[in-house]
Amino acid sequence: MNEGRKWWALAAVGTGVLVSTIDGSIVNIALNTLVQAFASNLNVVEWVVLGYLLTLVCTLLIMGRLGDMYGKRRTYLIGFALFTIASLLCATAPSIVALIGFRVLQGIGAAMIQAVGPALPVTAFPARERGMALGAIGSFVAAGILIGPALGGVLLQYIGWEAIFFVNLPIGVLGWWLTIRSISPDHTTRPGQRFDLIGAVLMAVTLFCLLLGLTEGPLWGWSDSRVIGLFATSLIGGILFVWWEWRHPQPMLQLRMFRRLAFSLNLLAALILFLGISFNLLLTPLFFQLVYQFDLQRTGLMLMALPIALSLTSPIGGRLSDRFGPRVLTIVGLLVTGCALLGLSTTTPVTPPLQMLSFLILLGIGVGLFQSPNNSTVLGDAPPEALGVASGLLAVVRTIGQTGGIALAGAIWASQIFALNGGPVTPLTAAPPPILAGGYDVAMRVAALLAAITIVPSLIGGYALQRQIAPARPPVAD
Numbered sequence: 001m002n003e004g005r006k007w008w009a010l011a012a013v014g015t016g017v018l019v020s021t022i023d024g025s026i027v028n029i030a031l032n033t034l035v036q037a038f039a040s041n042l043n044v045v046e047w048v049v050l051g052y053l054l055t056l057v058c059t060l061l062i063m064g065r066l067g068d069m070y071g072k073r074r075t076y077l078i079g080f081a082l083f084t085i086a087s088l089l090c091a092t093a094p095s096i097v098a099l100i101g102f103r104v105l106q107g108i109g110a111a112m113i114q115a116v117g118p119a120l121p122v123t124a125f126p127a128r129e130r131g132m133a134l135g136a137i138g139s140f141v142a143a144g145i146l147i148g149p150a151l152g153g154v155l156l157q158y159i160g161w162e163a164i165f166f167v168n169l170p171i172g173v174l175g176w177w178l179t180i181r182s183i184s185p186d187h188t189t190r191p192g193q194r195f196d197l198i199g200a201v202l203m204a205v206t207l208f209c210l211l212l213g214l215t216e217g218p219l220w221g222w223s224d225s226r227v228i229g230l231f232a233t234s235l236i237g238g239i240l241f242v243w244w245e246w247r248h249p250q251p252m253l254q255l256r257m258f259r260r261l262a263f264s265l266n267l268l269a270a271l272i273l274f275l276g277i278s279f280n281l282l283l284t285p286l287f288f289q290l291v292y293q294f295d296l297q298r299t300g301l302m303l304m305a306l307p308i309a310l311s312l313t314s315p316i317g318g319r320l321s322d323r324f325g326p327r328v329l330t331i332v333g334l335l336v337t338g339c340a341l342l343g344l345s346t347t348t349p350v351t352p353p354l355q356m357l358s359f360l361i362l363l364g365i366g367v368g369l370f371q372s373p374n375n376s377t378v379l380g381d382a383p384p385e386a387l388g389v390a391s392g393l394l395a396v397v398r399t400i401g402q403t404g405g406i407a408l409a410g411a412i413w414a415s416q417i418f419a420l421n422g423g424p425v426t427p428l429t430a431a432p433p434p435i436l437a438g439g440y441d442v443a444m445r446v447a448a449l450l451a452a453i454t455i456v457p458s459l460i461g462g463y464a465l466q467r468q469i470a471p472a473r474p475p476v477a478d
Helices: 001-025 026-037 049-071 074-092 095-116 121-124 127-158 167-184 197-220 223-248 255-259 261-291 296-303 305-324 326-344 355-382 384-421 435-471
Strands: none
Touching: 001 026, 001 074, 001 095, 001 121, 001 127, 001 167, 026 255, 049 074, 049 197, 049 384, 074 095, 074 121, 074 167, 074 384, 095 255, 095 296, 095 384, 121 384, 127 197, 127 305, 127 384, 197 384, 223 255, 223 355, 255 261, 255 384, 261 296, 261 326, 261 355, 261 384, 296 305, 296 355, 305 326, 305 355, 326 355, 326 435, 355 384, 355 435, 384 435
16 A cells, blocks of 8 residues: 555544544433433433444444455445444434434444454554554544534534434545545455354343443442343353354354453453543543532533543554554553542542643543554454454453443442441432542542553563564574
8 A cells, every 4th residue: 555545544444433433422412302302201312322332332343253254445335334324314213213223223334334444554554653543543533522522512502403413424425435545445355254143142142231231230220130130141141152152163253362462461451441541431520510510511621631632642652652662652651541540539629620630631641642552552463364353352342441430430439429428318419519529539549540450461461562573573693
């Protein structure tokens, strides 16, 4: 691929990642509007969000495997087309049930985009520039997180809820054109490939039950029979999935990939870190609104600091990892992230908001420095024939970490509020600001501890990667 074409390829992938990330967050701000538009209730309308996210996560590895089997470019183009058509159907949905169904279809398209998207720059860019390319993809993700709620608010205020889906149409057409123009056609696939349908079903059921249990556990109660049943089904499904994959001649997930220390340990590092930074995603907006008493607009402006810092730092982190190696950058990123979370844990009701803002910026810098080289290590150590599955695994790990982290953060925050208050308080948000701040501080210290724990697998994984690379270097002449 020539020098100019690889940048067009990056733009094509970035467009897909951007639009699918925006769509994961843009609908959140429209839930109340949808309740009124369809004369429904929040318990039903929330499935407009849950249906998309659960479908996305449960089909990511499936789409990654299909990309490895039948071609990543082909899978990416089909996903873009499906996502765009589903967006049009969502905008014209006649009922809330139809809207939920079309969002599931949209989630399948987004899974195809996100599963193989990050693998395309890996094949388009030389190995020495892989970190930079993945860093740029991280910037598109951060931009999508940043743009989604703000764009959704403007469209809802001045046009209507349909516009949050119509806006995907021109982006989808642009992404399709860029992909056709810049991504090289797939090579001929190997004959005799078979899709592992039973493994795909077992994995989808396992992830669905796990994520639904983590999502609804705080609402239904962790001792609720439905939550226990979901977790039990997830555990049984996971065991059956591993048993089946070990015995299948062409498994959907090659479990032997996890024998590669750099691959498996850096995936574990991503999971632990996303558990930790999810504490910030849940609790910091609540701190701004309940402790500082900020309105929604001011809260939104403050929260923009982290994704802006992340989007600016990701490509820098990727370029530095190409030059100095990923191991140093991931450790530096984790140290910065831990310091930022510790800084947030010192916040009280009288702490200047600018101090909290500075720690949010520092947190974005730390995550940006970690994420690009870590992803580069995972994809660089994956077998070439399984890049789609490896790319999907990164997205699955991120989502499980975020979902589990939010549930854990809520539980820790609530328990600390009860302890500081001397007993339960209903609703939880009615506790006095100093008590709310005290619960926040403890939760952020736990998040900082998780960031510190992440250093262990990251360090060992980086060392394992270094040992793999060393034998390939030519000996030094005497």
